[in-house]
Amino acid sequence: MLQGVLVPLITPFDDSGRVDVACLERLAAESLDAGAAGIVALGTTGEASALDEEERAQVVAACARVCGDRDAQLIVGAGTNDTRTTIARHEQLAEFPGVAASLAVVPYYVRPSEPGIVAHFAAVADRSPVPVVLYNVPYRTGRGLGPSSLLELAAHPNVVGVKQAVGGLDADTLRLLAEAPASFAVLGGDDAYLLPTVLMGAVGAIAAAAHLRTSDFVQMVDDGRAGRVVAARARAEALLPVVLAAFAEPNPAVIKGVLHAQGRIPTPDVRLPLTNGSPAAVDAALTAIQAGHR
Numbered sequence: 001m002l003q004g005v006l007v008p009l010i011t012p013f014d015d016s017g018r019v020d021v022a023c024l025e026r027l028a029a030e031s032l033d034a035g036a037a038g039i040v041a042l043g044t045t046g047e048a049s050a051l052d053e054e055e056r057a058q059v060v061a062a063c064a065r066v067c068g069d070r071d072a073q074l075i076v077g078a079g080t081n082d083t084r085t086t087i088a089r090h091e092q093l094a095e096f097p098g099v100a101a102s103l104a105v106v107p108y109y110v111r112p113s114e115p116g117i118v119a120h121f122a123a124v125a126d127r128s129p130v131p132v133v134l135y136n137v138p139y140r141t142g143r144g145l146g147p148s149s150l151l152e153l154a155a156h157p158n159v160v161g162v163k164q165a166v167g168g169l170d171a172d173t174l175r176l177l178a179e180a181p182a183s184f185a186v187l188g189g190d191d192a193y194l195l196p197t198v199l200m201g202a203v204g205a206i207a208a209a210a211h212l213r214t215s216d217f218v219q220m221v222d223d224g225r226a227g228r229v230v231a232a233r234a235r236a237e238a239l240l241p242v243v244l245a246a247f248a249e250p251n252p253a254v255i256k257g258v259l260h261a262q263g264r265i266p267t268p269d270v271r272l273p274l275t276n277g278s279p280a281a282v283d284a285a286l287t288a289i290q291a292g293h294r
Ligand SMILES: O=C(O)C1=N[C@H](C(=O)O)C[C@H](O)C1
Pocket: 008, 040, 043, 044, 045, 046, 189, 190, 191, 206, 207, 208, 209, 251, 252
């Protein structure tokens, strides 16, 4: 079963704007060595929508190599806003050994009905060679899934979890956590609310801010899952300024700026329509990271 902290890796670009595969492998290895249970390739943070097919394949192959070496969980973003394309992206995952699951976002832009979204995911899960994790992120997609639809999909044998990112710990999420079968992994997807979500039953998290202070995120989630509430809360409070700073501008601009300032990636560049993190936002994040180490 999927569990623990998974880092949705940024995609590093070199000076010529190409994907820096060696750097990506290093970042994946650093995250896993710091305690992350796995990696998400081609997430929002990985700028998947700005990569072409060849680049996407490079990223998945690199992450599969590192996760394979370390026996770590690899989830690969494969959702689009069209059912046929989403099925095709899922079928391509059969070429990569060791993919634990796909991450399939609620179809964005077209604003389907909730039954339409359920039918979309059922069609994808029917055909996918790997288990499917739903990605419920209404503030990005314009549409979301309520608890009844999520629980209906949780009964599909090839739907194994959800990354729940609804902008808070709301009553719908509490109902989902209370009623989901034990085999269905609810993963927190809002970095600021990870601990409360874990305390109410989530088994892990997909958190972009875990690029920074990875081991603290891992410890916080471990403590939360084990019921060590005082320790977990202290760590969550210490990490909150890091999370707020990381998301002060559109993700992953600030995280890339920080990783570049730390010498971990060759450029801080994101691809348009995103723009690079401002120096002020990157400095504020570096200060927040440093403060938590004191
Ligand atoms: O790429 C991801 O997966 C994540 N993306 C979210 C976003 O950019 O909205 C943030 C979350 O931490 C993980």
